[in-house]
Amino acid sequence: MPVDPTCPVCQTAEIICGKWTLLLIRDLAEGHSRFCELERSLQGISPRTLSLRLRALEEEAIVERHTFAEVPPRVEYALTEKGRALLPLIDHMRSYGERWLGGTCANAADEQLPPVAAVA
Amino acid sequence: MPVDPTCPVCQTAEIICGKWTLLLIRDLAEGHSRFCELERSLQGISPRTLSLRLRALEEEAIVERHTFAEVPPRVEYALTEKGRALLPLIDHMRSYGERWLGGTCANAADEQLPPVAAVA
DNA sequence: CAGCATCCGCCGTGATACTG
DNA sequence: CAGTATCACGGCGGATGCTG
Numbered sequence: 001m002p003v004d005p006t007c008p009v010c011q012t013a014e015i016i017c018g019k020w021t022l023l024l025i026r027d028l029a030e031g032h033s034r035f036c037e038l039e040r041s042l043q044g045i046s047p048r049t050l051s052l053r054l055r056a057l058e059e060e061a062i063v064e065r066h067t068f069a070e071v072p073p074r075v076e077y078a079l080t081e082k083g084r085a086l087l088p089l090i091d092h093m094r095s096y097g098e099r100w101l102g103g104t105c106a107n108a109a110d111e112q113l114p115p116v117a118a119v120a
Numbered sequence: 121m122p123v124d125p126t127c128p129v130c131q132t133a134e135i136i137c138g139k140w141t142l143l144l145i146r147d148l149a150e151g152h153s154r155f156c157e158l159e160r161s162l163q164g165i166s167p168r169t170l171s172l173r174l175r176a177l178e179e180e181a182i183v184e185r186h187t188f189a190e191v192p193p194r195v196e197y198a199l200t201e202k203g204r205a206l207l208p209l210i211d212h213m214r215s216y217g218e219r220w221l222g223g224t225c226a227n228a229a230d231e232q233l234p235p236v237a238a239v240a
Numbered sequence: 241c242a243g244c245a246t247c248c249g250c251c252g253t254g255a256t257a258c259t260g
Numbered sequence: 261c262a263g264t265a266t267c268a269c270g271g272c273g274g275a276t277g278c279t280g
Contacts, residue, residue: 008217017137097128192261
């Protein structure tokens with residue numbers, strides 16, 4: 001529900017604000033490409049939600065879906081150029097989080113000095 | 121609802137993914153500082169939601185609240201340094217939106233290469 | 241393996257009215 | 261002016277079970 005559909009900031013927010021979207025994109029960037037693989041790496045996600053997110057991102061041309069007519073069935077997902085263009089933004093968010101929110105992540109390399117004062 | 125409270129990317133997402141948060145920060149950055157002023161510039165927001173967002177951002181030390189014991193009462197809000205540090209990120213989101221979402225590519229699943237010329 | 245169908249609960253948001 | 265109180269709704273996401 002875009003507040004302002006013509007605002008590029010809001011449009012971008014719409015894309016990345018799904019609960020699992022950012023993690024999903026990150027995992028895709030890291031090479032996880034199959035449904036079950038993503039289901040594992042995104043621990044706690046339901047197949048329904050994963051499917052919905054994947055569809056939405058596919059419609060937005062952020063991920064590509066490649067189906068293999070095999071037995072057992074295989075489907076692989078990958079970021080498009082448009083999707084990879086999101087990665088610097090995610091890095092930017094990580095930088096902010098590390099600098100100002102004191103968070104560290106298994107995937108993140110290093111950690112910066114925490115903010116001076118945090119309101120309780 | 122943080123997927124991973126320790127992930128800086130998720131923490132940052134938590135902050136900026138409120139429906140009005142980005143616009144609120146933008147308006148604060150543009151100098152709108154009073155409650156009624158924000159209420160006007162964020163057309164459509166309810167006082168309840170504005171109040172809630174402001175409180176949340178205050179708790180996160182992203183905005184500062186300055187009360188003036190006057191009649192009529194006056195309260196001014198301003199971004200802290202931590203809040204202003206969000207602005208480049210918002211710019212980044214705007215850049216992405218303009219570059220990749222500026223056109224009419226929302227539903228085009230087959231559209232892999234949006235118009236490059238759309239960059240302002 | 242890769243999903244879809246169904247039901248359900250949560251909570252963010254909106255609307256409206258009221259207060260200091 | 262600057263909020264708070266209350267009620268209600270809608271949609272996202274979770275849980276579970278089933279199919280090709």
